[in-house]
Amino acid sequence: MVTLVWDYLREYEAERDDILEAVDRVFSSGRLVMGDSVAGFEQEFAAYHGTSHAIGVDNGTNAIKLALQALGVGPGDEVITVSNTAAPTVVAIDAVGATPVFVDIDPDTYLMDLSQVEAAVTERTRCLLPVHLYGQCVDLDTLTELADRHHLVLMEDCAQAHGARHRGRVAGSVGEAAAFSFYPTKVLGAYGDGGAVVTDDDEVAANLRRLRYYGMEKSYYVVETPGHNSRLDEVQAEILRRKLARLDDYVAARQRVAARYAEALAGTDLALPTTVADGSHVYYLYVVRHPRRDDILARLREYGIHLNVSYPWPVHTMSGFAGLGYRPGSLPHTERAADEIFSLPMYPSLPVEVQDEVVDALREVLVAL
Structure with missing residues (x-):
């Protein structure tokens, strides 16, 4: 036989009624885009992380990209991160015009080697982007102190660490913003693509809501700042609401x-x-x-x-x-x-x-x- 590295069919069999009920709820609601399911999931996801805001987007890569944009990271800036990560982490940095700067990893945990970060800081450094890899968190205490001292933005890549904790704090609750992926294989996975950003910063949250929706806020016809079409799908949001409870x-x-x-x-x-x-x-x-x-x-x-x-x-x-x-x-x-x-x-x-x-x-x- 060929052993499956990942499979969702047994889980789907156990949760099938709930998943299909979620789909039917959206299809029967009369609102297929940016409706009650997205709003409800955002509230519940923010509550899980103890943050003021969660903004649903279309995938984890855009969660990182839009969060960087909302934080003001762009051309000419450097972002310190790791090379031992899924390529989308770095693709997103490149997509906003910033330059990724890599530090090595701890050979035992495969997480960012925090002892190397300060030496990588230059006058162009704008953001520290640790990756909570394989299911556990980078110790952010050192990075928080360093970010404060050098006036840098601290952003967490939580695509692989839904629900992980360090010193009692859940992944995504420490930095100015944190990006999540809901790709089906993730700890919290959708039945398709999806992503989200959590933050306590009201201005960052407002920027994100505009950026994911063409740059519009007050009217569909008025672009306040050029953005993207990066909305979380209503069906995926309703499924994620059910799965978040589990x-x-x-x-x-x-x-x-x-x-x-x-x-x-x-x-x-x-x-x-x-x-x-x-x-x-x-x-x-x-x-x-x-x-x-x-x-x-x-x-x-x-x-x-x-x-x-x-x-x-x-x-x-x-x-x-x-x-x-x-x-x-x-x-x-x-x-x-x-x-x-x-x-x-x-x-x-x-x-x-x-x-x-x-x-x-x-x-x-x-x-x-």
Whole structure:
């Protein structure tokens, strides 16, 4: 068999009545765009994060892009972030005309190495953009102090960390703004694309609402500042309202899957996930590491098990960003991780028998290396 890294069908079977009721509610409402479902989800999503505002948009990439624009980040500015991330983080920075500046990662957590950030600050630096990767939060205390001292904007990329917490604070509740993706694979996933930005800043929120709607606010026919068509779909918003109420259950289920992996793979020479001190891990991905990663993946394919690597190509090595001037070896921990990490199947409805199949095959491969 071919093992699925991610699958939603078992979850859909369990939640089908609720999902279809959500769709019917929107179709029967008489309002298919920017109606009560978007407004309701925004209120509930903001409440979950303890923020004053949530602004729904069409996808996670535009959540980052529009948030940067709303914060005043643009051409000539530099944004400090990491290269070990999904490309959309950096694509969004480029889309507003800013320049991404990369720092290396901590080799144990794969999160931004905070000790390198201050040295990367220049007179052009405008924004710090940490990525809460794989399901856990960067420690933002250091970045908050640094941002305040250098008068920088702090924005969180929370696309992989719905519900994760650090020192009691939920991901997205610390920076001036935080961007989320609701791509179907996410911890809180829609049945299609979607995204949102949360913020406590009234002006940033107002800017975002204009930017997602052509730049209009008071009238459909009056553009106050050029914007985009980046609205969250009403159907996806209603589905997300239902799923938001189950978010903590999804997180608990992922943590149970992770605990089974940790127990079953203890004693092997795989490097298993490390949880940040004072933090919780929601396991968007279960990322393991081995210096013979490629051999392991090749042998697992002989068992019919195909696994993913997130991410095999750091952004600074991609041809599309060659103009940034980074060379091989410039981010050694990032580059080494890209050669050694891989992800085991991880989703709340992962069948125990599938997990056991992966673990048994993996243990056999490791012994045979």
